[in-house]
Amino acid sequence: MNWANEFVPSDSGTIFLDDPILKFNDPTNGKLYFIACFGRNSKAIVGTSIPSNVGIVGKVYTSGKPYISEDVKRDNYFYSGIDKKTKFQSRSIVCAPIDIEGARIGVIELINSKEKINYERKDLTLLKIFAGYTSTLIQNALDAKMFEHLSRIDNLTGLYNDRFFFESIESELAKALAANKDLSLIFFDLDHFKEVNDTYGHLAGSRVLKEVGGLLEEIFGKTKAFLSRYGGDEFVIILPSTDLKGAGEYSEMVRKKIGSNVFIKEVAGPKEKALNIKDVITCSLGVASLKGNIISNKKISRIATDLIGQADAAMYKAKEQGKNKVCFAKGKI
Template sequence: MGPPEVFSLPVGDLEPFLDRKRYSAFAMSQLQLPSFLSEVLRKANDFVPSVAGSILMDRPVERGDTPADTNLYFVAAFGPSASALLGKNLRADRGVVGHVYRTGEPYLMADPESDPNFYPKFDEDHEFRTAGVVAVPVRIERTVCGVLELLNRSDGMPYTDRNMQMLEIFARYTSISIENLLDAQRATEMARRDDLTGLYNDRFFHHRLSEDLIRADVTRSTVALLFLDIDNFKSVNDTHGHLAGSQVLKEFGYL
């Protein structure tokens, strides 16, 4: 049996899952994230051959007060109907995945019919028969942000504690790489914004303008620039100081 075909959401669809804050510099670009997630599943499957597997993540801005209000999205998967799963969601109060997400603890399921965390409707909806699951949490610093799972060992045997420990290694690797990506995004964002106002600086302006001009030339469309002149702005700085002036610019930037 050859390596499984692993599917991952494209870069644009992965952005909502990276809307997180990481306080602490780097190594993987955002464009590499889909292939990275796919590679994690491939390697996990190499060490623990399975019929199916997936990585699910929450969207920080959508996280609710309770698990029932939070959805976990399939961001990478392999196995039957893997491509159809991408972007689909599962409530965080359901199934083994939800249990791991809520508790932050790895989990082995050997007998679905007697396991209280088994969610049979997922099998029914996707014409799949779950015989066993091993799932581990994926963290950003100390916060669980997703779950890495494998389903149905290829040899038909139940998953073992050794399999779970192996999967935890891949989950930690995934966590560290996502943390590095967040560091890189934060550094990039800081480089193109003014420290005092938080507004985009002239470096970003010229870069974005160049992109828009090139795009307009290729698509034969138009580009418009809007200038705002703030009357008596110098007197604000002179009277109240540059911090007050920065606040004025910040307020105008919200317009």
């Protein structure tokens, strides 16, 4: 906003952005949020909102056209509610829409020109230039956010990747220790997965892994669990605030869900066919918890390594005992 004030010196100004989810679900009931402001008592309105069809800002947002109000007292579009809240007196307003790739996302508004009584057409031109600059900044921020998100995701399953898992396990363990709460880890891999690859090909194997990710989302979608593909056909689940008993119950749900699922029931492309793979894929799961299996008087990184090791060892015990089982880590290390 300081740059906008340098372009067109003013007493007050605001960048408004809409709520994309609300706009998508109910376009007639949108809101514009005060994202960045300067001027008298502007801190009081940052984060608040107004309906997207109210005032001069609403007119610009809905029409997509810039607007000058030389005297707001004579302007029927002017909304005085914000002046009352901030104890500010608006005289004149210049306003321009903010668009990204043809989609309107907000509005930039300046109030009360410092250099003259009213705003002029050239002020509007300058503000439109700044609105374009603002849209570029917002697009760059969104791109950075998307890149950050994608860098955490396993491309095949849509779950978190192993990199994000290792970041998350240490931070979640630190939270658990600070709050004196438990945390559990479920480590599992798929039984007979190589058989699917050898019989139907690696594309079928990839589809199985993707469907396993979907099954995990069905089970844990409404929980605070961190679901990650560890690598190959191995998966790991962080369960904050969950003890061994609770993690064991979740593990049985995973085991039964995968064991009873019919994989690749639908055709994915013109050259593929439904395989209806049933009674082949099962899973072996190992469970360990912070309070149940770890001596915690050591560095977080060591605690994380030991917890992973305990869950991994329990998983291999399940394999050794015939597969399609849940095994718990024993003792503390």
